[in-house]
Amino acid sequence: MIRTPRGLAARITGLAGAFALVAGAATAVTVASGTPAFAAGAGTGFLSASGAHLVDSTGATVRLTGLNWFGMETDNKTFHGLWAGVTWRSMMDHMAQLGYNTIRIPYSDDALRPGAQATSVNTNTNPDLVGLSPLQILDKVIGYAGQKGMRIFLDRHRPTTAMQTALWYNAATPESLWISDMQMLATRYKGNPTVVGIDLHNEPHADGTEPQSVGACWGCGDTARDWRLAAERAGNAVLQSNPDWLIIVEGVSCLSGGNANIWDNIPDAPCGWWGGNLSGAQQFPVRLSNPRKLVYSAHEYGISVFHQTWFDDATFPANLPAIWNSMWGYLVQQNIAPVLIGEFGSTLADPKDSTWMRALMQYMGSGVNGMSFTYWSWNPDSGDTGGIVQDDWVTVNQNKQTILQPSLIPPVAPTGGGGGPTTPPPVTSCSATVHIDNSWQGGFQATVTVRNTGTEVLSPWTATWAMPAGATLVNGWNATVTQGGDGTITAAAPSFSPSLAAGASAGVGFTANGALGAGPTGVKLNGTACTAG
Numbered sequence: 001m002i003r004t005p006r007g008l009a010a011r012i013t014g015l016a017g018a019f020a021l022v023a024g025a026a027t028a029v030t031v032a033s034g035t036p037a038f039a040a041g042a043g044t045g046f047l048s049a050s051g052a053h054l055v056d057s058t059g060a061t062v063r064l065t066g067l068n069w070f071g072m073e074t075d076n077k078t079f080h081g082l083w084a085g086v087t088w089r090s091m092m093d094h095m096a097q098l099g100y101n102t103i104r105i106p107y108s109d110d111a112l113r114p115g116a117q118a119t120s121v122n123t124n125t126n127p128d129l130v131g132l133s134p135l136q137i138l139d140k141v142i143g144y145a146g147q148k149g150m151r152i153f154l155d156r157h158r159p160t161t162a163m164q165t166a167l168w169y170n171a172a173t174p175e176s177l178w179i180s181d182m183q184m185l186a187t188r189y190k191g192n193p194t195v196v197g198i199d200l201h202n203e204p205h206a207d208g209t210e211p212q213s214v215g216a217c218w219g220c221g222d223t224a225r226d227w228r229l230a231a232e233r234a235g236n237a238v239l240q241s242n243p244d245w246l247i248i249v250e251g252v253s254c255l256s257g258g259n260a261n262i263w264d265n266i267p268d269a270p271c272g273w274w275g276g277n278l279s280g281a282q283q284f285p286v287r288l289s290n291p292r293k294l295v296y297s298a299h300e301y302g303i304s305v306f307h308q309t310w311f312d313d314a315t316f317p318a319n320l321p322a323i324w325n326s327m328w329g330y331l332v333q334q335n336i337a338p339v340l341i342g343e344f345g346s347t348l349a350d351p352k353d354s355t356w357m358r359a360l361m362q363y364m365g366s367g368v369n370g371m372s373f374t375y376w377s378w379n380p381d382s383g384d385t386g387g388i389v390q391d392d393w394v395t396v397n398q399n400k401q402t403i404l405q406p407s408l409i410p411p412v413a414p415t416g417g418g419g420g421p422t423t424p425p426p427v428t429s430c431s432a433t434v435h436i437d438n439s440w441q442g443g444f445q446a447t448v449t450v451r452n453t454g455t456e457v458l459s460p461w462t463a464t465w466a467m468p469a470g471a472t473l474v475n476g477w478n479a480t481v482t483q484g485g486d487g488t489i490t491a492a493a494p495s496f497s498p499s500l501a502a503g504a505s506a507g508v509g510f511t512a513n514g515a516l517g518a519g520p521t522g523v524k525l526n527g528t529a530c531t532a533g
Contacts, residue, residue, distance in 0.1 A: 028365045037061070038368040041412030042101040042151045046244040047196045048292040051335040054246075054372060057193075064151060064372035065408045066102025067095065067388060068343060070379055073157035077111040077134040078118035079141070080379050084393040087125050089144055089496055091393065095378065096148045098388070098401065099408030103150060104342060104374040105138070106157035106202065109173045109181050128478070128496070135188075139504055143497040146194035146459070149411035153248065154185060155199040155342070164274075166208055166215040168201040168230055175230070179237045186242035188501050191457040197246025199297060199342060200234050201227075203275035205253040213258025218251070218277070219284035225257050228284050236289050243293075248340060249286050250297045251278035251328065270326075273306075275299040278328040278339070285336075295338045298328040300360060302346030302353035305384045311352055317359040324363055332371060345376035345385035348399050357403050368409065375404060429453045432523035432530035434465075436516065437509070443474070444516045448491070450525045451505040451533075458526055459499035463491045463508060465523040471514030479508045489520070500525075 037060040045057025054062045069091075071080035082088055095103065110116060111134040118134045129137050145152050158164055159173035169175045182198055189195040204227045206215030216227040223229055228249075235247035253259075254271040271277060276299045288294050303311055313319045321329070331339050344360060346353040364371040380387040388400055431451045438445040450463045463479070466488055473483040479491035491508040493500070500506055523530045 028362055041149045041410065045193050047246055049294055049338050052332040052338055054338050061368050063368045063370055063409055064102040064340065066100050066104060066374040068104045068106065068374050068377040070106045070377055072105060072107040072111050072134060072138065073161065075161050076118065076120050077116050077161070078121070078137050080381055081393045082126050082129060083120040083122050085125055086393050088129065088141065092144055092148065096150060096411050098396070099405065099410040101150055101409055101411040102374060103145060103152050104155050104199065105152060106155040108158040108161045109177065110161045112181050112184065139501060140497045142189065142192065142194050143499045147413065147495065147498060149413045152195045153197045153199060153246065154195070155202055156182065157202040164203055166205050167225065168204065179234050182234060182238050183241040186238050186245055188503060190242045190502060192499060192501060197248055198238060199248040199250065200231055201250065203250060203299060205274040206257050206259050207253065210259060213256065215254070215257040216252045217257030218255045218280035220257060227252050228280065228286055231286050232288065235286065239289055239293060243290065245293065246295050247288055247293050248295045248297045250275035250299065250342065253277055255280045272327050273299050273301055276327060278331060279326055281331060295340050296328065296331055297340045297342040299343040300341060301344060302356050303350045304347040304353060316352070317355050320356070320359050321363060339371055341371060341373040343376040344373065347386045354403070361403060361407050364407070366407065370407060430525035430528055430530040431533035433533065434520050434523065436519055439516050443511065443513045445511045446520060447507050447509045448520055448523060449505055449507040450523060450530060452500045452502055452525065455502050457499050457501050460493040461500040461506065461526055462493065463523060463525050465489050465520045467512065467520060468515060468517035471512045474511040474513055476508060476510035478506070481508060481510050
């Protein structure tokens with residue numbers, strides 16, 4: 001399925017004289033150091049900002065080097081590629097093997113609605129995802145990422161599955177719903193260090209709002225359009241629900257919320273890519289209740305997305321650093337805050353795009369001290385960029401991978417796998433239901449569903465229950481199911497989904513020989529007796 005083209009990226013006109021040109025090749029942004037250590041892989045525990053760096057819970061410097069895996073923002077409401085002839089876990093294995101330690105996951109608010117259905121899941125290659133909601137599939141991906149030492153951050157990409165919007169709200173999704181949906185996600189994954197934060201809204205911009213010029217502005221003071229003020233409202237609300245999360249704030253396209261030099265010949269401040277203009281953050285910074293949770297994010301693209309004027313400059317690519325410096329690089333150079341390049345990509349069909357991409361990687365810096373990024377995209381079905389993998393979702397586009405490879409910091413799986421404790425943590429409350437799916441003379445099939453009604457993530461989780469007298473287990477699924485000498489069934493969390501978030505449920509199916517009687521009873525989750533329900 002071809003991703004809807006990004007549309008006309010914001011124009012940049014009148015660039016001559018707007019930026020000081022830099023001679024020579026692209027110059028890397030230098031970051032003031034001083035952090036005590038560098039983290040292995042994507043670090044340990046939750047992340048915070050320290051000047052222009054990200055640091056983990058030990059204070060060690062972390063660099064996120066990842067990619068985007070989109071689809072949850074589309075009509076499918078879940079990851080693209082689940083229809084392919086490869087499993088979702090094998091795709092994540094492949095990402096990690098290539099060296100990507102982070103996945104940015106775009107979603108739309110439609111995917112979070114009660115009753116939302118995930119579509120286009122291959123029943124042969126991904127049978128464990130069939131019938132699951134978008135959030136349940138997301139839970140599985142997050143659980144497996146944690147086992148591999150990978151990080152996840154969520155990207156509120158669109159209010160609905162329709163096209164991207166200039167503002168962070170529309171008639172179907174008012175600001176209040178946008179914020180409450182993010183708070184729900186923040187609560188759902190609270191305590192789970194695999195999920196490090198949320199990108200509040202994808203690509204605020206001005207296009208499509210002319211001639212009124214009522215797109216997203218930065219610092220204009222209009223609460224209905226000032227993206228900086230909206231990011232503060234939303235970011236602080238999310239931190240109330242989950243104080244561990246990073247709040248990732250993109251730029252706009254034009255500071256005024258209107259495209260420059262279209263309706264008159266009066267010089268205007270230069271515009272940038274949608275979401276790529278953070279030049280206003282110096283005068284009007286985002287103010288969060290915890291400043292160490294702020295990360296700015298910019299987007300940057302090649303000719304295959306839009307043929308910007310700077311690609312034709314006689315000094316290209318030496319002209320690029322001055323543009324990047326002004327738009328977002330100064331935040332790193334001046335040690336103000338980390339900048340994460342949340343999207344950048346190209347088909348590389350034009351030779352200039354390979355030059356552009358190499359210059360960008362050099363500019364972002366090398367090793368752990370370099371800027372974090374998530375490449376667009378893993379998916380081959382992005383219409384204007386293509387992906388890291390090709391249409392079979394397996395074969396790697398080596399031209400892209402070769403450029404990215406020197407900057408990648410591979411994930412390091414936690415000792416023992418999963419990153420959680422080796423024994424189940426306590427749980428304060430749970431509920432359980434027992435459903436008899438089928439019964440026959442001498443046997444039955446049942447599903448036991450446990451729900452974590454506490455406030456903490458359980459990683460790993462284990463459910464137990466008593467069997468009818470004389471009943472013996474035949475087989476089980478969706479967990480590692482065994483039967484003890486006293487007849488008790490133990491269902492241990494599967495390797496592909498070791499965590500059970502607060503409010504999340506897990507269903508374990510099994511068949512047994514023997515009389516059904518009263519059915520399974522006495523369900524416990526991590527040793528705590530569950531109430532019916």
